[in-house]
Amino acid sequence: xxxxxxxxxxxxxxxxxxxxxxxxxxxxxxxxxxxxxxxxxxxxxxxxxxxxxxxxxxxxxxxxxxxxxxxxxxxxxxxxxxxxxxxxxxxxxxxxxxxxxxxxxxxxxxxxxxxxxxxxxxxxxxxxxxxxxxxxxxxxxxxxxxxxxxxxxxxxxxxxxxxxxxxxxxxxxxxxxxxxxxxxxxxxxxxxxxxxxxxxxxxxxxxxxxxxxxxxxxxxxxxxxxxxxxxxxxxxxxxxxxxxxxxxxxxxxxxxxxxxxxxxxxxxxxxxxxxxxxxxxxxxxxxxxxxxxxxxxxxxxxxxxxxxxxxxxxxxxxxxxxxxxxxxxxxxxxxxxxxxxxxxxxxxxxxxxxxxxxxxxxxxxxxxxxxxxxxxxxxxxxxxxxxxxxxxxxxxxxxxxxxxxxxxxxxxxx
Numbered sequence: 001x002x003x004x005x006x007x008x009x010x011x012x013x014x015x016x017x018x019x020x021x022x023x024x025x026x027x028x029x030x031x032x033x034x035x036x037x038x039x040x041x042x043x044x045x046x047x048x049x050x051x052x053x054x055x056x057x058x059x060x061x062x063x064x065x066x067x068x069x070x071x072x073x074x075x076x077x078x079x080x081x082x083x084x085x086x087x088x089x090x091x092x093x094x095x096x097x098x099x100x101x102x103x104x105x106x107x108x109x110x111x112x113x114x115x116x117x118x119x120x121x122x123x124x125x126x127x128x129x130x131x132x133x134x135x136x137x138x139x140x141x142x143x144x145x146x147x148x149x150x151x152x153x154x155x156x157x158x159x160x161x162x163x164x165x166x167x168x169x170x171x172x173x174x175x176x177x178x179x180x181x182x183x184x185x186x187x188x189x190x191x192x193x194x195x196x197x198x199x200x201x202x203x204x205x206x207x208x209x210x211x212x213x214x215x216x217x218x219x220x221x222x223x224x225x226x227x228x229x230x231x232x233x234x235x236x237x238x239x240x241x242x243x244x245x246x247x248x249x250x251x252x253x254x255x256x257x258x259x260x261x262x263x264x265x266x267x268x269x270x271x272x273x274x275x276x277x278x279x280x281x282x283x284x285x286x287x288x289x290x291x292x293x294x295x296x297x298x299x300x301x302x303x304x305x306x307x308x309x310x311x312x313x314x315x316x317x318x319x320x321x322x323x324x325x326x327x328x329x330x331x332x333x334x335x336x337x338x339x340x341x342x343x344x345x346x347x348x349x350x351x352x353x354x355x356x357x358x359x360x361x362x363x364x365x366x367x368x369x370x371x372x373x374x375x376x377x378x379x380x381x382x383x384x385x386x387x388x389x390x391x392x393x394x395x396x397x398x399x400x401x402x403x404x405x406x407x408x409x410x411x412x413x414x
Contacts, residue, residue, distance in 0.1 A: 048292020074287030076241040076255040082163040083259025101325035106168040108321030116313040124184035131176035133314040134169040137345035138162040152397030205249040209257025338391035345384030
């Protein structure tokens, strides 16, 4: 450990040096996992764990918080790209399916986790974890879809579901946390806190994002070079991410709304989103490496039965919830069979929710919940992308030996 500490102290002297090593580590492990046939995101996360506080400490604990700015920006671009998938023409063809499946997979997951944990653990802990269980990881899902150029019915439903899941997750989490606070501290019910606050957050996030998207779309007409248009998009995402932090809004919903407005009202939106995708690979790489560095392996022994049950119950809830929803809307056999597995990755949104729980519930509950969520994130982010690739391949939406021209932007850049 002394050797690790010495290495970490040297690199941690300068934040840019740490970031440079983070990019290098991400690239190296990208090649390693590619040789093994694994998704890029898995390599990035492993690299982050190795250079993070748990091992080499090249990104020490005191640098994690300053680097969250970069993480937030990356999430903004991820949400913007997902919003670009929300074209009215596409939504009309799959809109009903997306809404129904999103509704069922979120609420069934919450119910399964709540009921399962209530048998053995305090109600406040069970209800909080049930709400956090709704959250998925759009970043990991999007990276796998792009890397392997996945196309088909499951992919068409998967991306909108992981995007809309955040909206339902916010509502469920806000209501559940209010109930958990009442149960843990005997507080009086507050209808405003339980219903109006989450509704306000969702509506304002979408409205502010739509306004920025409208200004962006209008402003595109004044620029003719692709570089200036790209700069306008970057400016819009930076602005959206900043306002979401200042006004306590959802950066995912807000930036997703920016992308959706541009996709529907700007004729060259597909070209511009494609150009944006050429600029963002290094941002996404750093996002996952830093996310890996945040995962403290020291918490693994502390989660015990609660952590194991949470992972199992959430997995069952996502799978059967998506299957029930797909059955209700009469989706294809492959969607029923595989969609729920592709919804397992969980990361930033869940970690954010657990951080809120720490300040909202008694300390003994908050610390335990955060430990469980971080442990589950480690498992889901390392295994989830592999499962997503596996089910999309089984469904025939990923070619086993893609031709060079079919490779994703991320692969071409390598």
